[in-house]
Amino acid sequence: MINVTKIKKDFPIFTFNPELIYLDSTATSLKPQLVIDKLNTYYQEYSANIYRGIYDISEKATEEFEKTREAVASFIHSYLSDEIIFTRNTTESINLIMYTLGDKIISKNDEIAVSIMEHHSNFVPWQVLAQRKSATLSIIDIDNNGQLVDISKTVTKKTKILSLTYISNVLGTINPIKKIIQQAKQINPEIIVIIDAAQAVPHIKVDVQDLNCDFLVFSSHKMLGPTGVGVLWGRKELLEHMNPFLYGGEMIETVSTKQTTYKTTPQKFEAGTPHIAGIIALREAIEYINAIGLKHIYLHEQTLVNYAIHFLEDSFKKKIQIFGPREMRSGIISFTLDKIHPHDIAQLLNDDHIAVRAGNHCAMPLHTRLHITASIRASFYLYNTTHDIDMLVKSLHKAIKIIG
């Protein structure tokens, strides 16, 4: 069991905002003091650039930076830390794959498959690539439960890329990714499978070897780490054959006036000075999560989400529409209430210091599929309690009273 009272003390935002009920961890998680301190330590004690300096503080920075690469590799069970590339965020990780590998392997009449539940960051890049190459973007639909339908209707022998979210940022659906990857590779053994694990890595154990995917991407800021740091994991043999994404410093081997040669992966993909402090502090976040244990975090979120679904449905009956499955769902609940515009609900909840998300949550195709323009989303993490949910329900009653 998780001791939330103790955990909350690790998050200084609750000291500055004692009344805050934060139900928007799907957008970004809060940060523990240890992570914030780690950022400061870099800037205060060894704020040198990495790789280049032959002096103590630069070597210290390089060592701390590379230690994070190893920690990330081990966190998602990658055998090689060379397979970890640091980007700015999940969006950039996906764009990197699109611009390098995607651009190279997709030609006219090829197929790229995504699902209707993708975040725009895993939808738009592939739509753009398909349009540019006169390829087809195929979209895996969902059923009435908010779960993916059988992919064999969408993924064919012509599908060269399948890019899929592990957990829906709206429905909370945990996709049976391992099974889907198996199936996709049976249909086309050459298929490249990319997993958007932005909503998964902070909450469940993700194992890239076990999943047998080709790429997996996620962000630091959703897993207690700093903003501005993303991760791209890719199979080394694939990364080695990919062209660089951005050109410039840090990623080159030799430069002459006529020709440039590049470093190998991961540096080949990390042009320019990265967010050194952020990346170093990400290791602190990983250690924090490890110390509590993903298993405990997951169970805690399951308790909260089940409590919330039951309480919301009992309280608002037919007035509430909750989207997504009842089983295999993460700590995310999206809903509409009594035909009140989600922005008004969110605004009224804010009056009670409750932070939820309202809108389409960067998933417009999914909202169109659900025949709504917007929804309210409450999401849970290790610092949330059932009391937060009680307050949410109370405040929703108030909202209905005011504008319902």
Add this chain to the structure above:
Amino acid sequence: MSIYQERILDHYKYPRNQGEIEKPDKKTAVHNPLCGDSIKMYAVFEKNKIKKISFIASGCVISKASASLLSEYAVKKSKEQLRKLDKAFIINMLGIELGPNRVKCALLALEALQKLLI
């Protein structure tokens, strides 16, 4: 202070000038795809002034209340007068404090009105 003051809620629940004008001199539709707010607006002019104005809105409290209040204000005003209306006027008209995200909801009605004046 909450933005859901009585005056705002009153215009939301009982919008003034709501509905369609059958033979308008001009009609227009505006839409904010991000939040799904939409407003259709109709006007009849007499010389250079708005004689009659109406709207149909679907969306949040702020966008509806703003359309209702603006329609009340616009009656008998000249096109020149109305063209001068800006964000500051709308915020002042609503009399509430709005964050950058909600200001867009408030301005949708103004966008519709400006299109009627073209």
